[in-house]
Amino acid sequence: MSQKFQAPRGTNDIIPAPFQKDPIFEIHRWQFVEAQFLLNAWNYGYQEVRTPMFEDIELFIRSSGEASEVVNKEMYDFYDKGERHIALKPEGTAPVMRAFLEHGMGNLGTPNRLCYINHSFRYGRPGKGRYRQLHQLGMEIVGSASPFADAEIITATHDFFSRVGIDSARVMINCIGDFTARSKFSEAILDHISSYLSDQDTETRAKLERNPVRLLDTKESPLRAALQGLAPITDFISDESKANFDQVQAELTDSEIPFTIDPMIVRGLDYYNDTVFEFIDDDLEGLSLCGGGRYDALIEQIGGKPTPAAGVGIGLERLLLTLEQKQLKLEAPQIDSFIVAATEGARSQVRQLAAELRANDISCVIDIDDRNIKQQFKSADRTNAIYSLILGDDELKMNTVTIKNMATQEQHSIKQTELLDWLASSLVQDEDDE
């Protein structure tokens, strides 16, 4: 392979199925999942927002927290020609909240329900389910402190997953309380693992001490062992947080969403408080499908008045990876027809018929390279057309068109005037069969 250029490290081309060897990056899968996401979000009243691909880096430092790994070392940043310090967005929530403030969205009544589909960028080492350019589907509910908001986000996420065929994802929830609770908890953690810490070099120790809560979901077994017997964070949270958490659970139970309380769930971004959650699936080993929770302090941190909010970010690549692991069939859509010019004299009628079909939303492809009939059928096959429509001298004489079902090879002729009706009803039938 002497090709000079390739997609940058950790990025992927999302292209039609026949060309893509990794099914996860077949375009029709993305189109399907995104369409289902928007439909589902719409059912809950969430409106799409599209924010720029880059922002002032300060937005992310303020919102995600300087200590967070994402800001600390995974930001894709640069200075533009105007000396502005820019970051490609590492996550979707902060930009949406920035837009929320910039356009005064809270001033026409709350809560606001917003959703997005976007690129995110993280300068990490790429691997399975980890990319430098990744895609997230997100929903945010802004302006409500109600535990019903938390439950709604989780329920909507659950509905979306079952819509695309994932019923096995487990909902893991936790309550991490407010800032005060977390700092008390942090002290308790450091205290609990003090003997483990004293065995570490200064660099590691500094890293651990910077954000002890993050240690909880570590996979390092000595550290895991050291954490054994630690009192759960729920011992440190306020009565109010506790009551809210109970309410969230009650609502999920009412909505028949099975969930598990996992006291080890923390989140990578510092802006969360109280309810946090993840969806995990056994087919996606070690990686979470999505993560979210409540972030009451975020909007204030980026310069707005205190506004409670909750949301979710879903990893699109991971979702598709899960679908692939489950071997869920997701066929590429087929072109309705390919019109074959059986004789040279039929070429102009073929173009006319094509125009007529397209005007009626029946997709069709025709030969534009003077290929012979054999090659045209080959093209029809490659186009993945459902029907070949054949026009030649015989058909023109009789005002008919010959229809060939490419899958069954069945072939018959009908009057040209009946073609549209015939196609309309046959194509609908095909859709129903799926």
Place this chain on the structure above:
RNA sequence: GCGAGUAUAGCUCAGUUGGUUAGAGCGCCUGACUGUGACUCAGGAGGUCGCCGGUUCAAGCCCGGUUAUUCGCCCCA
């Protein structure tokens, strides 16, 4: 950012202890078939062996570097 593996035709991969013109299957093109694709048969095209350098009479194979990719760690979507 750290550790390990991989890189040969469009795709999936063979390639012996270094030895002359680097192979297979699938795909692609042409014909058998002058109004029929996916099946069958016959023929054909396609590779500076990821890139750069080194060792050697000789490198796809050995050594160093580099880039990409996979897996694990860190972290997260």
